[in-house]
Amino acid sequence: MGKQKKRLKEKDRLKPKKKEKKDPSALKEREVPQRPSCLFFQYNTQLGPPYHILVDTNFINFSIKAKLDLVQSMMDCLYAKCIPCITDCVMAEIEKLGQKYRVALRIAKDPRFERLPCTHKGTYADDCLVQRRVTQHKCYIVATVDRDLKRRIRKIPGVPIMYISNHRYNIEQMPDDYGAPRF
Numbered sequence: 581m582g583k584q585k586k587r588l589k590e591k592d593r594l595k596p597k598k599k600e601k602k603d604p605s606a607l608k609e610r611e612v613p614q615r616p617s618c619l620f621f622q623y624n625t626q627l628g629p630p631y632h633i634l635v636d637t638n639f640i641n642f643s644i645k646a647k648l649d650l651v652q653s654m655m656d657c658l659y660a661k662c663i664p665c666i667t668d669c670v671m672a673e674i675e676k677l678g679q680k681y682r683v684a685l686r687i688a689k690d691p692r693f694e695r696l697p698c699t700h701k702g703t704y705a706d707d708c709l710v711q712r713r714v715t716q717h718k719c720y721i722v723a724t725v726d727r728d729l730k731r732r733i734r735k736i737p738g739v740p741i742m743y744i745s746n747h748r749y750n751i752e753q754m755p756d757d758y759g760a761p762r763f
């Protein structure tokens with residue numbers, strides 16, 4: 581049984597205690613994102629394949645350093661078609677990094693990448709990925725090497741995280757039913 585299942589059980593056990601303490605109106609506001617209906621089934625049916633993978637700036641930069649081709653390495657990890665997705669704000673972040681990161685920019689503009697338009701102000705990509713993307717749409721995997729972002733994503737049910745370890749991509753929080761590779 582995976583870590584995730586164990587964690588869910590622990591959470592379920594804790595719930596009733598919390599409910600008794602707080603007054604009902606306060607509870608409603610605090611209720612962390614409701615499990616969307618697509619997660620009612622054993623696994624998240626919206627996930628894919630093809631897998632849509634939201635990449636952040638550092639994931640691209642670290643992939644370049646590790647000499648990993650993004651699309652190929654994603655497929656090597658998941659054994660299925662993968663579509664890297666890049667939001668306007670991540671693209672803006674990379675553009676702001678300047679000349680030194682022109683390789684990252686070229687990769688981000690690869691036609692195999694799907695561009696996701698943003699409507700929010702500013703270029704703070706972490707909030708966009710967490711609040712506007714994966715919380716609202718359960719069809720993404722998030723690819724990041726950022727510890728804080730990983731921590732935030734882990735709190736959202738049904739969102740796997742792709743990261744880099746030992747010069748390859750790996751995945752966590754992938755529902756068992758997808759037969760995610762384990763290393």
Ligand SMILES: [Zn+2]
Binds near residue numbers: 698
């Ligand atoms: Zn955005």
